[in-house]
Amino acid sequence: MSADKYGSLRNLTDKAKRAWYRLSKNKLSIVGFIGVIVIVLAAIFAPYIAPYPSHAGKVVDFINANQPPSLKHLCGTDPMGRDVFSRIIFALRSTLLMGVVVLSISVPFGTTMGLIAGYFQGSLIDSFITRLTDIFLAVPPLILALSVAALLKPNLMNAMLAITITWWTWYARLAYGMAVTLNREYYVRSAQLLGASWVHIIFREMLPNCLSPILTKMTLDMGIVIMTAAALSFVGLGEQPPTPALGTMISDGAKYMPTQWWLTVFPALAIMIIVLSFNLLGDSFRDLFSTEEKQ
Amino acid sequence: MNVPVLRLSMLKKYFPYKKGLFVKAVDGINLEIFPGETLGLVGESGSGKSTVAYTVVGMYAPTEGKITYKGQDISFPSKFRPHEMKGRIRIVFQDPNSSLNPRRTIRQILSIPLKLHKNNSNGEFPSSPEALLEEVGISPTYVHRFSRSLSGGERQLVAIAHALATDPDLVLLDEPTSALDVSIQAKVINRLVDLQERHRLSYLFITHDLSLMRNVAHRVAIMYLGKMCEIAKTREFFENPLHPYTQMLLSSIPVVTGEEEQLKPKKITSRGEIPSPVNIPPGCSFNLRCPFAMDKCKEVDPEMKEFEAEHHVRCHLY
Amino acid sequence: MNDTVLLEVKDLNVHYRVYEGLLHVLNDISFSLVEGERLGLVGETGCGKTTTFRALLRVLDSNATSRGTILYKGKDLSRISHPELLNMRRTEMSMIFQDPTSSLNPVFTVGEQITSVIKASLQARNVNLNKNDVKNIALKALSDVLLPDPERIFESYPFQLSGGMRQRVCIAMSVATERKLLLADEPGTSLDVTIQDQILRLLNNLVKTTGMSVILATHSLGVVREATDRVCVMYGGEIVEIGPTRLIFANPLHPYTKALLACVPKLTGEGFAEGIPGEMIGYLNPPPGCRFQPRCIFADKGECSQRKPELKIYEKDHFVACHVINPN
Numbered sequence: 001m002s003a004d005k006y007g008s009l010r011n012l013t014d015k016a017k018r019a020w021y022r023l024s025k026n027k028l029s030i031v032g033f034i035g036v037i038v039i040v041l042a043a044i045f046a047p048y049i050a051p052y053p054s055h056a057g058k059v060v061d062f063i064n065a066n067q068p069p070s071l072k073h074l075c076g077t078d079p080m081g082r083d084v085f086s087r088i089i090f091a092l093r094s095t096l097l098m099g100v101v102v103l104s105i106s107v108p109f110g111t112t113m114g115l116i117a118g119y120f121q122g123s124l125i126d127s128f129i130t131r132l133t134d135i136f137l138a139v140p141p142l143i144l145a146l147s148v149a150a151l152l153k154p155n156l157m158n159a160m161l162a163i164t165i166t167w168w169t170w171y172a173r174l175a176y177g178m179a180v181t182l183n184r185e186y187y188v189r190s191a192q193l194l195g196a197s198w199v200h201i202i203f204r205e206m207l208p209n210c211l212s213p214i215l216t217k218m219t220l221d222m223g224i225v226i227m228t229a230a231a232l233s234f235v236g237l238g239e240q241p242p243t244p245a246l247g248t249m250i251s252d253g254a255k256y257m258p259t260q261w262w263l264t265v266f267p268a269l270a271i272m273i274i275v276l277s278f279n280l281l282g283d284s285f286r287d288l289f290s291t292e293e294k295q
Numbered sequence: 296m297n298v299p300v301l302r303l304s305m306l307k308k309y310f311p312y313k314k315g316l317f318v319k320a321v322d323g324i325n326l327e328i329f330p331g332e333t334l335g336l337v338g339e340s341g342s343g344k345s346t347v348a349y350t351v352v353g354m355y356a357p358t359e360g361k362i363t364y365k366g367q368d369i370s371f372p373s374k375f376r377p378h379e380m381k382g383r384i385r386i387v388f389q390d391p392n393s394s395l396n397p398r399r400t401i402r403q404i405l406s407i408p409l410k411l412h413k414n415n416s417n418g419e420f421p422s423s424p425e426a427l428l429e430e431v432g433i434s435p436t437y438v439h440r441f442s443r444s445l446s447g448g449e450r451q452l453v454a455i456a457h458a459l460a461t462d463p464d465l466v467l468l469d470e471p472t473s474a475l476d477v478s479i480q481a482k483v484i485n486r487l488v489d490l491q492e493r494h495r496l497s498y499l500f501i502t503h504d505l506s507l508m509r510n511v512a513h514r515v516a517i518m519y520l521g522k523m524c525e526i527a528k529t530r531e532f533f534e535n536p537l538h539p540y541t542q543m544l545l546s547s548i549p550v551v552t553g554e555e556e557q558l559k560p561k562k563i564t565s566r567g568e569i570p571s572p573v574n575i576p577p578g579c580s581f582n583l584r585c586p587f588a589m590d591k592c593k594e595v596d597p598e599m600k601e602f603e604a605e606h607h608v609r610c611h612l613y
Numbered sequence: 614m615n616d617t618v619l620l621e622v623k624d625l626n627v628h629y630r631v632y633e634g635l636l637h638v639l640n641d642i643s644f645s646l647v648e649g650e651r652l653g654l655v656g657e658t659g660c661g662k663t664t665t666f667r668a669l670l671r672v673l674d675s676n677a678t679s680r681g682t683i684l685y686k687g688k689d690l691s692r693i694s695h696p697e698l699l700n701m702r703r704t705e706m707s708m709i710f711q712d713p714t715s716s717l718n719p720v721f722t723v724g725e726q727i728t729s730v731i732k733a734s735l736q737a738r739n740v741n742l743n744k745n746d747v748k749n750i751a752l753k754a755l756s757d758v759l760l761p762d763p764e765r766i767f768e769s770y771p772f773q774l775s776g777g778m779r780q781r782v783c784i785a786m787s788v789a790t791e792r793k794l795l796l797a798d799e800p801g802t803s804l805d806v807t808i809q810d811q812i813l814r815l816l817n818n819l820v821k822t823t824g825m826s827v828i829l830a831t832h833s834l835g836v837v838r839e840a841t842d843r844v845c846v847m848y849g850g851e852i853v854e855i856g857p858t859r860l861i862f863a864n865p866l867h868p869y870t871k872a873l874l875a876c877v878p879k880l881t882g883e884g885f886a887e888g889i890p891g892e893m894i895g896y897l898n899p900p901p902g903c904r905f906q907p908r909c910i911f912a913d914k915g916e917c918s919q920r921k922p923e924l925k926i927y928e929k930d931h932f933v934a935c936h937v938i939n940p941n
Contacts, residue, residue, distance in 0.1 A: 010439075021632045185396075186388045187395055187404075190386075190394065191407060193353060193385075193386070194382070194411050195374075195381045204399075205399075208398035208399065209398050211398075339805040339807065340776070340805050476832055477832065477833075478872070479888065480888075481878075481888035481889075485887065488885075503805065504806075505880070506877070506880050509878065509881075509882050510879070510882055510883070510884050510885055529882070530882070533880065533882070543807065547810035549810075549835025549836045550838070551834045551835050551862065551874060551877050554879075554881050569775070569807075569808075
């Protein structure tokens with residue numbers, strides 16, 4: 001084996017190749033993977049993909065209002081004459097943004113808290129963090145989100161805040177359990193015996209070993225966060241009109257069921273496809289990581 | 296003039312079990328290790344040999360007794376010991392698979408002790424991960440690898456390199472080769488002996504493999520249920536085993552040549568199970584399995600006596 | 614031990630499909646076993662002992678393919694139907710595994726586990742017994758393996774027992790109903806040496822009293838010497854030497870056997886051998902010739918690396934696969 005500075009790079013590409021090999025064995029994983037990529041790309045390039053990009057904003061076209069799905073409007077038009085398909089594509093943005101923001105705040109925070117509590121198991125810090133986690137876990141996320149929205153202005157930012165406040169606790173729980181198990185590993189004890197600081201042990205020794213379940217949960221959580229966000233926008237606490245949001249579109253369209261079914265069905269279908277894709281991807285991550293350990 | 300590197304005086308380690316009950320893992324051990332020597336510690340499961348090592352290295356606080364390092368009292372867990380001490384006594388664990396972090400490269404693993412204890416090294420000691428790997432006989436290109444792509448023997452050698460990184464005086468080896476094949480074991484042991492000579496290291500070598508012990512240790516001590524039964528120079532220990540437990544153990548090991556067969560004590564069929572360390576029988580803890588048990592053995596626990604020069608045994612027969 | 618051949622394995626090949634390609638593990642393994650014989654499979658980690666056992670019981674991993682003939686009492690195990698195979702596993706052959714802790718289900722009592730095995734075995738033989746009789750069979754099996762207080766063990770959970778006791782429970786499960794063949798995979802390795810001694814004597818006793826055959830896989834040459842009648846030495850998925858135990862130890866012929874014996878630390882205190890240079894070959898692209906050649910100090914670069922040595926008879930019953938050793 002040639003002495004190489006590129007050893008670490010080689011490690012990564014090799015890992016990626018092996019991961020793909022294992023992932024590709026399961027057809028559903030590929031479906032999930034492709035689904036997520038399509039959704040993400042559609043959200044990013046929405047202005048270029050949507051047939052009527054302006055319809056995501058303040059547009060009124062009463063002549064074409066309430067049209068059923070046709071070649072001109074793939075998912076029909078809404079009572080304001082806006083193209084439902086384009087609005088769905090733009091709605092993907094706030095949907096994904098919600099998931100990304102909530103998770104990128106709650107996961108690091110929750111994981112850190114959980115690891116610290118688990119590492120210092122039995123101490124005051126552990127009790128404090130665990131009790132805090134218990135308190136937040138006792139409140140259903142939707143109820144808390146509603147309360148927060150009642151106190152603050154209803155908009156996307158506050159909705160994200162509301163969900164983030166409860167979401168970190170699940171990761172704290174997960175990380176706590178892992179930390180308690182990892183405490184017994186010989187390499188952790190070895191680092192303690194050497195006099196390494198707790199910061200080093202938690203972030204350098206333990207954290208890399210926790211990534212698999214956390215990554216898996218994150219992917220599966222995308223689906224749940226998105227559904228929670230849709231629920232919030234369904235009751236009007238989220239992205240405000242005229243910016244499209246999937247939940248809002250469903251609630252607006254509910255009045256017109258069943259005659260103008262396309263107003264509700266297509267946004268709901270969109271949510272289903274998004275959640276399904278992330279779930280399939282999350283499942284495949286879980287399989288990937290468990291076989292990795294088997295090897 | 297020879298100051299022992301390590302001295303244990305009546306070391307005890309009890310673990311609370313249920314209300315008022317204790318697991319007496321280590322129950323009064325006395326021993327000394329001198330510079331450059333390998334002391335072998337032999338015993339079966341429940342004997343307490345690993346607990347001794349863990350207490351010495353500082354994972355546990357002793358319940359009673361003293362641990363002295365070159366005269367300095369270190370009878371407390373490692374987090375209360377001076378930072379420099381943490382590099383002087385190191386331990387190599389039994390399972391090479393879990394002693395190395397599977398998510399870190401070899402370089403990252405070896406950098407930690409080097410960084411934390413760089414003041415210990417006097418300049419001529421290997422001070423980089425690559426140099427450490429060379430010291431134990433592994434190619435320096437392995438620094439980029441993860442432990443899972445290494446074989447069992449290589450992992451154990453990395454663990455040894457990790458232990459040596461702080462230029463220790465005493466290395467505790469807890470069954471370092473038990474998980475390895477016999478041909479790999481030979482390589483690792485040869486390397487250990489070589490390193491001992493080069494750096495004048497002392498080893499506390501723990502194993503249940505008596506044939507291995509015969510060729511590695513200068514002196515051997517045997518433990519049963521937390522107490523020491525016999526301690527002697529290696530040759531004496533094997534050619535003239537005094538304690539019935541020693542004889543029982545020696546007579547059960549499978550050997551491969553006729554000459555070894557001759558050397559084994561007459562077959563003392565091992566009987567019974569090893570009692571759990573929670574329920575230690577009164578008197579001599581071995582009396583339930585001992586073929587020579589007398590009435591006295593059921594009541595009075597024998598003391599360690601010097602039978603011959605440097606050959607101590609704890610048994611009423613002597 | 615009589616002369617009826619119980620098991621005959623001919624040209625057994627197993628390969629695994631992995632990310633990098635094909636791992637050619639077992640390479641034309643052939644051996645036979647007579648009734649009442651104790652056969653040892655000795656070799657280091659990765660040499661294919663466990664794979665051989667799995668191939669015999671047909672429980673290989675899903676990414677493995679096997680070829681070759683496995684004749685058990687004349688029937689080819691690789692061609693029989695699934696129900697027949699199940700029947701075989703319930704009545705004729707059984708296996709004890711290396712780690713007794715993970716072979717027993719922690720959420721069921723010993724009694725529940727052993728009675729379910731007995732029931733399956735009896736059903737396969739079309740025998741119907743009531744609960745009490747099954748329990749009695751179980752208790753007898755537990756006392757046959759020298760477990761103290763079988764009633765208490767029957768009611769216990771595996772975690773309440775020591776390692777030696779668990780291993781004995783596994784043996785009891787395997788031999789509770791009469792078996793012809795027992796495959797023992799490193800039965801004493803995770804146990805204390807005094808307990809291992811008891812377990813091996815127990816197995817020897819079972820062979821003597823019931824006439825069953827045992828194939829014992831281990832990496833310990835000492836165990837092989839004390840507990841087997843014949844030995845196969847395996848290296849790199851091949852059998853390199855096979856013969857009566859006594860002969861193999863008195864006169865080891867294959868360079869690997871010799872090197873292995875030299876590496877074992879001796880009670881006589883001679884110090885350590887150097888170990889065997891090099892590493893086991895990868896199974897991905899095994900050399901066409903002898904698999905031990907890269908590490909063999911006697912190897913002749915030409916023939917040894919090009920042609921695979923066949924097992925040839927050297928002295929009575931003693932076969933060696935090596936180009937350098939010439940049968941006289």
